[in-house]
Amino acid sequence: MNALLxxxxxxxxxxxxxxxxxxxxxxxxxxxxGVIGPNGAGKTTLFNxxxxxxxxxxxxxxxxxxxxxxxAPHAIARRGIGRTFQSIRLFPTMTVEENVMVGRHCxxxxxxxRGVLRTRGQREEERKIRERTRELLDLVGLSGAxxxxxxxSLPYGHQRRLEIARALATGPRLLxxxxxxxxxxxxxxxxxxxxxxxxxxxxxxxxxIEHDMSLVMxxxxxxxxxxxGRKIAEGSPAAIQNDPRVIEAYxxxxxGQEDA
Amino acid sequence: MGWINxxxxxxxxxxxxxxxxxxxxxxxxxxxxxxxxNAGFMSIGAYTTALLATKYGLxxxxxxxxxxxxxxxxxxxxxxxxxxxxxxxxxxxxxGFGEVIRAVAINWESLTGGAVGVAAIPxxxxxxxxxxxxxxxxxxxxxxxxxxxxxxxxxxxxxxxTALVVAFFLRLGRSRxxxxxxxxxxxxxxxxxxxxxxxxxxxxxxSQGATVSxxxxxxxxxSTSFISPSDFTYHRAVEILVFAVFGGSGHLFGPVFGATxxxxxxxALRAISHYRYILYGVLLVLTMVYRPQGVIDPPLLRRFxxxxxxxxx
Numbered sequence: 001m002n003a004l005l006x007x008x009x010x011x012x013x014x015x016x017x018x019x020x021x022x023x024x025x026x027x028x029x030x031x032x033x034g035v036i037g038p039n040g041a042g043k044t045t046l047f048n049x050x051x052x053x054x055x056x057x058x059x060x061x062x063x064x065x066x067x068x069x070x071x072a073p074h075a076i077a078r079r080g081i082g083r084t085f086q087s088i089r090l091f092p093t094m095t096v097e098e099n100v101m102v103g104r105h106c107x108x109x110x111x112x113x114r115g116v117l118r119t120r121g122q123r124e125e126e127r128k129i130r131e132r133t134r135e136l137l138d139l140v141g142l143s144g145a146x147x148x149x150x151x152x153s154l155p156y157g158h159q160r161r162l163e164i165a166r167a168l169a170t171g172p173r174l175l176x177x178x179x180x181x182x183x184x185x186x187x188x189x190x191x192x193x194x195x196x197x198x199x200x201x202x203x204x205x206x207x208x209i210e211h212d213m214s215l216v217m218x219x220x221x222x223x224x225x226x227x228x229g230r231k232i233a234e235g236s237p238a239a240i241q242n243d244p245r246v247i248e249a250y251x252x253x254x255x256g257q258e259d260a
Numbered sequence: 261m262g263w264i265n266x267x268x269x270x271x272x273x274x275x276x277x278x279x280x281x282x283x284x285x286x287x288x289x290x291x292x293x294x295x296x297x298n299a300g301f302m303s304i305g306a307y308t309t310a311l312l313a314t315k316y317g318l319x320x321x322x323x324x325x326x327x328x329x330x331x332x333x334x335x336x337x338x339x340x341x342x343x344x345x346x347x348x349x350x351x352x353x354x355x356g357f358g359e360v361i362r363a364v365a366i367n368w369e370s371l372t373g374g375a376v377g378v379a380a381i382p383x384x385x386x387x388x389x390x391x392x393x394x395x396x397x398x399x400x401x402x403x404x405x406x407x408x409x410x411x412x413x414x415x416x417x418x419x420x421x422t423a424l425v426v427a428f429f430l431r432l433g434r435s436r437x438x439x440x441x442x443x444x445x446x447x448x449x450x451x452x453x454x455x456x457x458x459x460x461x462x463x464x465x466x467s468q469g470a471t472v473s474x475x476x477x478x479x480x481x482x483s484t485s486f487i488s489p490s491d492f493t494y495h496r497a498v499e500i501l502v503f504a505v506f507g508g509s510g511h512l513f514g515p516v517f518g519a520t521x522x523x524x525x526x527x528a529l530r531a532i533s534h535y536r537y538i539l540y541g542v543l544l545v546l547t548m549v550y551r552p553q554g555v556i557d558p559p560l561l562r563r564f565x566x567x568x569x570x571x572x573x
Contacts, residue, residue, distance in 0.1 A: 051453055053452075053453065072457070072459075073452040073453055074455050077452075078455055083453050085450065089447050089449065089450035089453075091442065091443050091450065093442075093510075093558070094439075094442055102439050102454050103454045103455065105456050106454075106456070110436050110437075111437065112432060112464070114435075115432055115435025115436055115437050115438070116428050116435070118431065125436075126435075126436075166454055167454070169454075170455045
């Protein structure tokens with residue numbers, strides 16, 4: 001039971017408004033851990049804290065045994081944490097292929113001069129980047145898409161997959177997926193589910209924010225539940241489903257309980 | 261060889277310097293940063309080499325290299341604090357920087373000659389001509405008059421350097437660094453989450469733009485043999501901006517086209533060259549209304565390439 005990511009007492013205030021307080025839990029190596037909770041519970045803020053888009057105001061983020069608090073976002077990606085965004089953030093005018101290639105940046109090294117002189121090493125590196133890109137496009141089910149078309153012209157569901165391919169290109173050990181099935185129909189959601197399992201089978205640990213409960217219950221090994229910036233429960237999907245605090249957070253308290 | 265007209269060659273030489281300036285604003289813009297300080301960086305390059313050549317007799321190539329590098333170093337110094345700014349705020353700050361440099365050039369008379377400027381800067385063509393003569397070469401041998409030889413050699417040197425600069429940034433654009441630049445321009449947040457060190461590349465691009473401006477300035481100094489602060493005013497900064505706005509900033513060829521077209525236009529219409537800035541204004545407004553991305557944009561280039569490929573097939 002190795003903890004790949006360990007969050008200890010994470011807090012995040014936005015000018016007096018507390019978005020997260022005292023969040024502690026760990027993500028075990030190889031698991032799919034779901035993060036659920038009503039809108040505004042602080043799930044996306046948690047992702048932003050882990051990837052240092054917003055640094056936390058309190059607490060520690062321990063990744064693979066080392067504190068990553070204070071590292072820049074790109075350094076965190078390099079350490080092995082990849083992510084997608086709730087509202088898709090591709091590079092819309094770059095091609096499908098280039099979007100994934102950007103993700104390989106932190107796993108390659110040709111600088112200005114090697115790029116301009118096109119040295120043998122640089123060409124070999126570019127070839128490897130393209131090869132890896134094709135593999136990843138294959139993995140996410142985009143092998144049929146034209147790699148030279150602008151990413152912004154892809155259908156919505158394909159854009160979500162491309163974003164996952166870009167995140168995987170950074171070579172993550174931990175992948176943070178922020179609502180990968182948002183806005184998708186039943187069949188597409190099933191495909192996303194299959195993709196998540198495939199990614200996990202490659203040895204990538206997954207932290208998943210998702211509102212589609214059937215997907216969450218099926219895909220996740222464990223769940224943590226957020227409510228108003230606090231963690232209110234943690235456990236197996238079955239246990240969470242029957243947890244009275246969770247039911248209350250989603251549905252509100254029963255009248256009888258309120259009186260009690 | 262009577263058709264070689266020194267005047268036309270001089271226009272062509274200024275055109276090439278403008279193309280290099282167009283590249284300079286493009287490079288910084290390719291990471292999404294609008295710098296209007298390029299006239300300032302240009303003057304750093306120009307003054308550095310002009311003073312080194314006139315006061316210490318430094319050879320022209322060394323002065324050009326040093327001028328470009330000093331402008332690039334100034335680019336790092338301006339680029340780092342500018343990271344906190346974006347959009348119009350960055351534009352205003354860099355415009356201010358350009359004016360500060362000009363104020364220094366005007367007021368530090370003991371070094372820069374003040375408003376009078378620096379005269380008698382060795383001119384590339386004339387230096388080359390003198391060298392050739394010392395070696396026993398006479399331009400008559402290839403049928404050129406001395407002034408034809410001088411302006412032709414300036415033009416050829418500038419053409420070679422411009423081609424190098426354009427090729428450099430075309431190749432850079434298609435490399436790992438170029439992808440990082442584009443990613444930063446399109447979405448900084450997504451770029452850093454995808455593992456791109458945004459700060460490093462923004463400062464790098466800023467400094468590259470400054471280096472290229474400095475190069476243009478140094479070449480300008482050795483093409484004209486006389487520089488003064490009035491060569492590097494706010495007007496120059498706006499002129500460079502217009503290359504990018506009119507030509508387009510989505511591809512390197514945009515500002516290159518903009519610089520070419522806007523340098524040739526007043527020459528073609530000599531009668532109205534007095535109204536150049538009015539023409540610029542009208543063109544800018546028309547561009548913004550009818551083609552906000554500029555004349556040249558990547559889809560246009562793709563279509564052009566496809567037509568050509570289809571034509572040869």
